[in-house]
Amino acid sequence: MTPSSTGSPRRRVVLVDDHAMFRAGVRAEIGTAVDIVAEAGDVDEAVAAIGAHRPDVVLLDVHLPGGGGGEVMRRLAAAGPAGSPDTRYLALSVSDAAEDVIGTIRAGARGYVTKTITGPELVDAIGRVAEGDAVFSPRLAGFVLDAFAGTIEVAQVDEDLDRLTEREREVMRLIARGYAYKEVASELFISIKTVETHVSSVLRKLQLSSRHELTRWASDRRLL
Numbered sequence: 001m002t003p004s005s006t007g008s009p010r011r012r013v014v015l016v017d018d019h020a021m022f023r024a025g026v027r028a029e030i031g032t033a034v035d036i037v038a039e040a041g042d043v044d045e046a047v048a049a050i051g052a053h054r055p056d057v058v059l060l061d062v063h064l065p066g067g068g069g070g071e072v073m074r075r076l077a078a079a080g081p082a083g084s085p086d087t088r089y090l091a092l093s094v095s096d097a098a099e100d101v102i103g104t105i106r107a108g109a110r111g112y113v114t115k116t117i118t119g120p121e122l123v124d125a126i127g128r129v130a131e132g133d134a135v136f137s138p139r140l141a142g143f144v145l146d147a148f149a150g151t152i153e154v155a156q157v158d159e160d161l162d163r164l165t166e167r168e169r170e171v172m173r174l175i176a177r178g179y180a181y182k183e184v185a186s187e188l189f190i191s192i193k194t195v196e197t198h199v200s201s202v203l204r205k206l207q208l209s210s211r212h213e214l215t216r217w218a219s220d221r222r223l224l
Contacts, residue, residue, distance in 0.1 A: 011130050014053055015039045016046040016072065017061040017092070022115075026059065026092075029119035034126055042066045047075050054084045056130045059122075060109065062093040062100050063166065069093075070107035077108060090129045092122070097173060099161055101140050111135030163205040171198040175211055176218035 011034045017023050018041045027036055037053045040046035043066030050058055050072070060069040069091060076083035091104045091112040101112050110129045113122070114137050125135045161169060167188075174184045181199075185192045199211075208214050 010035050011057055011126050012037050012053070012055040013126060014046070014049050014055045014058045016041075016049075016058060016064065016069070018042060018064055026122075030123050030126075033119075033123045043068070043071050043075070046072045050076055050084050050087060051079065055087055057126050058087055058089045059092045059126070060089050060104075062091055062095055062104055068166070069109070070103055073108040088129050088132070090125060090135065092117070096137070096140060099169075101136075112140050113137045114140070160206060164202060168198050168202050168205075171195060172202045172214065172218065175199055175202075176215045178215070 013034045013036050015023050015026055015036050016039070017026075020041065023039050023041075027039075030036075037055055038049040040049045041064075043064050046058075046060070046064070058072075060072060062069045064072070069089075073089055076087075089109040089111075091101075091109045092115060093100065093104075093112070094115045096114050104112055110132070111125060111134055113125055113135065117125070117137070128135050164172065170188060171184055174187060179187065181192050181195045184190075184195045188195075203209065203214065206214070206217060208217060
């Protein structure tokens with residue numbers, strides 16, 4: 001393993017994100033400090049790339065076509081030695097929602113940072129995760145501590161969220177944060193009618209009757 005310019009060993013990294021432009025930006029930011037040996041844009045590509053290259057660290061987006069970052073980790077863990085047992089996972093996501101953080105850690109990630117992180121901070125996080133440390137953005141560490149302390153009822157949150165599709169979860173979170181239907185439609189690149197359909201489905205599945213109740217429900221579960 002060759003050293004980086006800082007004297008630390010250069011870590012071999014697989015970069016997993018469904019946005020090619022974002023992957024290009026990450027490569028430009030950290031590519032001189034780590035070896036990005038492969039990229040992937042969905043679950044199947046990620047599983048294949050990680051199994052083939054056996055990197056030190058996987059930078060893994062939470063929401064991916066084909067089942068999400070958790071599915072990547074579950075499939076590789078199920079493969080046993082044929083997977084990549086020594087690889088560690090660092091979630092790099094735009095989401096700072098409690099259920100994403102907790103679910104990703106439970107699936108096997110060693111850390112979780114948001115996409116507001118700087119290039120040098122990300123290189124440092126990769127190195128620390130490769131050494132076995134757990135790394136979190138400061139606010140997100142609180143979610144994990146609360147979950148282990150029992151402040152967040154993780155099992156109940158999972159059971160409730162399991163009723164919702166991934167798209168319904170996205171709509172739910174935005175509506176609960178106070179977005180108007182038009183703003184949700186713009187954010188998710190869907191029609192206002194589709195937003196209305198998803199909101200109706202979310203309220204029905206969660207047995208709620210209004211946006212106000214949905215906001216309170218999400219706030220109580222630290223999902224905002």
